Amino acid sequence: MFAPNRMLTTKEQWLFVGLTVAIITGCATLYFHDGINAKTNENAAVIIPVRQPAITTADTEDVSTSAPSVAVSASTQPPAPSPAETPEQQPTSIGVAVMGAVTHPGFYIVEKDLRVTDLIAIAGGATDHADLSDILLTAPLIDETTLTIPEMPLVKRDEKQVAMRRRGTSVVYNPPGYRRSAPLFSPAPPQQGAPHISSPEEAMASPGTTAPGGLINVNHATAEQLQSLPGIGPVFAERIIEERSRQPFMSVEELTRVPGIAEKRLEAIRPFVTAP
The missing domain is CATH 3.10.20 (Ubiquitin-like (UB roll))
Incomplete structure (x- = not known):
């Protein structure tokens, strides 16, 4: 029988120590193992596989016909402006x-x-x-x-x-x-029966006209009418016609543009002519 008061032998003491160490080691191992498993379960992602249904050829055709088309046809694009429609850039x-x-x-x-x-x-x-x-x-x-x-x-x-x-x-x-002295006038309506003159060429081709009061209009007069003026012969009449074909006379003073007509000759014919 085991005597409670007897001393343990050396062998029994080592056996007791080994048993105690084994128990402590087992408990520690279980403790740490449970803690690691708990953390792993918390961090682990749960992946649930989803089973995709099989798509048949008929389903594919239905989807393609029902889905709206995102392609933009060329006809829906705004047409590019043609050169004729492009506004011309004004010169600066x-x-x-x-x-x-x-x-x-x-x-x-x-x-x-x-x-x-x-x-x-x-x-x-x-x-x-x-x-x-x-x-x-x-x-x-x-x-x-x-x-x-x-x-x-x-x-x-x-x-x-x-x-x-x-x-x-x-x-x-x-x-x-x-010019300050340029006359500010608006074209008068043509008189009844009077020819309408729209260009120097027409003025030369049309018969000469006499302004109201008997004055000769140097822009419309014929060579014969111009030669009836004092100091105006065939040469000066031709020069007047050539000058007015280039630029009509806006006033009687502009007759000095004609080569050979100076102030003295102009004063001689001034009472008998008018312009424009």
């Missing part, structure tokens, strides 16, 4: 020339919104002898035109008399829009 510059009493006469390409005074400034300004009395400085520039600045008459004084001599550019022709 014009070409004008300035001559006469300016520092740098010549041809200039300028912005289309400039005025006569701007063109004179671009040309270096007017000279000391420039006559700007009849120049409309605020007039807008006109494409393909020439602005001519006249010079003041040259005055010579001596003990007995004062003489005035015109310079080379004292008598010039400028477009009506550049």
Whole structure:
């Protein structure tokens, strides 16, 4: 029998120690094993396989016919504008020339919104002898035109008399829009029975007409009617017709454009003619 008070032998003591260590090791192993399994279950993703139904050929055809088409046909695209429909780009510059009493006469390409005074400034300004009395400085520039600045008459004084001599550019022709003295008129309705003149060529071909009051219109008169004027022969009549075919006369003063017609000859025929 086992005696409770007897001392354990060395063998029994080692056996007891080994049994105790085994029990402790087993408990520790179970504890850590359960903890690791719990964490693994929490972090593990549950994957549930989904079984896809088989799609037959008939189903595929139904899906393809019922699904809306996302392709855009070429006919739905907006048509590209044709060159004829594309708005033309308005030019931003014009070409004008300035001559006469300016520092740098010549041809200039300028912005289309400039005025006569701007063109004179671009040309270096007017000279000391420039006559700007009849120049409309605020007039807008006109494409393909020439602005001519006249010079003041040259005055010579001596003990007995004062003489005035015109310079080379004292008598010039400028477009009506550049002149202060240009007549502002609207075309009068044609008189009953009077021929309608729409071009210089028609003016030359049409028979000459006499303005009310017996005045001869230099834009419509025939060569015979022009020769009836004092100091106007066949040569001057032909020159007048050639000049008006190039540019109709806007006033009687513009007859000085005709070579050979100066102030003296103009004063002689002024009471008998009219223009335009």
